[in-house]
Amino acid sequence: MTAGARPAIGLALACMLSACDSQDGSGPSGAAARRPQVSVVTLHPQSVTITAELPGRTTASLVAEVRPQVGGIIQTRLFQEGGEVKEGDALYRIDPASYQAASDSALAALQKAQAAVPSAQAKVERYQGLIKQNAVSKQDLDDAVASLAQARADVASAKATVETARINLDYTTIRAPISGRVDKSTLTPGALVTASQETALTTIRKIDPINVDVTQSSTNLLNLRQAIAAGRIKISGANISVKLKLENGTIYPLAGKLEFAESSVSETTGTYSVRAEFPNPDRLLLPGMYVRALIEEGVADNSFLVPQRAVSRNTKGEPTALFVNGDGKVEERVLTIGQSVGNSWLTSGGVADNDRIIVEGSQLVRPGQAADAVEAIIDETTGEVRERRQGSIPAHEHMRTARNSANGPSADGPAAAAKD
Known part of the structure; x- marks a missing residue:
């Protein structure tokens, strides 16, 4: 080997070693390339409406079984089966x-x-x-x-x-005792009937308005009343609004009102019944339909909603979540969560204003590790990440945003922001 070739070989080896250092992450550029990127949601306190979603069924507001009060042969049926009748309308005529x-x-x-x-x-x-x-x-x-x-x-x-x-x-002329929708006739003209017989000739149901009977657990009732007594929740008022979710998942367009709640709890099921009344002018709701009532129980001021996808459980069974702090490091916290609100948890402990909670990529990081945070937007209906903002949020930028939101706008105005 000539003397001139040796420096060239040494330079080539030095370049190869430098490339290896960059690939295994020992150099500064390798450390930056290995920093994982996570999606975060910045938390802020807000007033949260506490809504209980309770299963139930619709029932007619009035029900009347039509029976003859004298005996004889039915001559004529005078109503259209399945139609609407008014109080006093003739239904049957007995000989x-x-x-x-x-x-x-x-x-x-x-x-x-x-x-x-x-x-x-x-x-x-x-x-x-x-x-x-x-x-x-x-x-x-x-x-x-x-x-x-x-x-x-x-x-x-x-x-x-x-x-x-x-x-x-x-x-001998059997009339409708109430207004409503009449069912089919159980007997036809020519049938013999007797006074006050057990078999009803037909049934009339008043379905406008219509009632919805739902069940609520006594445990939820106790938790709600204790939260109201402690001041964590303010009651909505005397007229409690109720919404209705139908079997196909759609929301009934007309709001109802809470009529009453039972004063006793069932010893077998540990639940009590609640009744709400809904207008039903289009007869969309029929008795016996399975529905879910959304009852506004109160309002929790200065509360945090944490996406459910961000919460997990530790070995002790405690709810935890990962956050990106002001230094750009990942940290784990134990949360105090309450009831679910949509696809979020109502959280009363473990979070503060401007905290950045990881909603995507938590499996790529561990506590104490540096991470790049990308702001994400959660779809409220599905709970999934809907979109992400382009570019990461540096730690110092997040800290400045937190200071500005806490202390108010800078006295220097835009010039100070440009200087920073």
């Missing part, structure tokens, strides 16, 4: 012939009783004049007075019989 005859007989008996009254009245008046002349005995006058009283009693009894016959005759 009225026998009841019409009973009514006519009662009217004849009344006329007979009324015809006996004038004769008895005249006899009493005549005896009252004759007794002054001692032409009749006192006993005869008493008998005449008793006969008049009997005639008047017969008239009263006959009037009652006429009224009973009239009522029974009216009962």
Whole structure:
């Protein structure tokens, strides 16, 4: 090997060693290349509406089973099955012939009783004049007075019989006791029915407004009342608004109102019932539908919402999350979480204003490690990362933003920002 070739070989070896140092990360450029990038969400306090999502079913606000009050043969059905009826509408007609005859007989008996009254009245008046002349005995006058009283009693009894016959005759036309939607008829014309039979002819349900009966656990009730007593939650007010999520996941367009909550808890299930009332002008809601009621229970001021995707559990079962601090280092904290609000946790401890919580890439880092933070936006409906801002957020930039948000705008204005 010549003397001139040796320096060239040494230079080549030096270049190879330098390249290896850069690839294994021992040099400054390798350390920067190995710094992982994570997506973060900056947390800020806010007023959070506490909403309980409770399962339940719709029920009619009024239900009436239609039964005959007199016996006979059904002549006609007078309503359209499945249609709307109003209170007092005729639904069925029972053969009225026998009841019409009973009514006519009662009217004849009344006329007979009324015809006996004038004769008895005249006899009493005549005896009252004759007794002054001692032409009749006192006993005869008493008998005449008793006969008049009997005639008047017969008239009263006959009037009652006429009224009973009239009522029974009216009962041959079966009318709707309430307004609402009528079900199918269980019997057809020609069927024999009896008074107050067990089988209902049809059922009417009032579904505007419609009720929603939901169940709430007693544990959630205790937690809510303790939070209100401690001042962590402010109650929404006397008129509590209720929304409804239907079986297909859509939200019912009309809001309801809370009617009442039971005053006792079931010993078997540990729950109590809550009823809400919803307007239903389009008859979209039908009795028996499975729904979920969204009840606004109160408002938590100065609270933090932490994305659920950012929270995990440590070996002790405590909820934890990873943060990127002001120095650009990853740190792990134990959180105090409450109930879920959408795809987030309501958090009351372990977080502060302007904290940057890692929502994506947590598996690439560990506590104490430096990381580049990229601001992300979470889709509230799915809980997934919707978009990321281009470029990372240096640690000193985050610290300056935190100082400005805490101390207010700088007195030097834009010039000071440009100087920094």
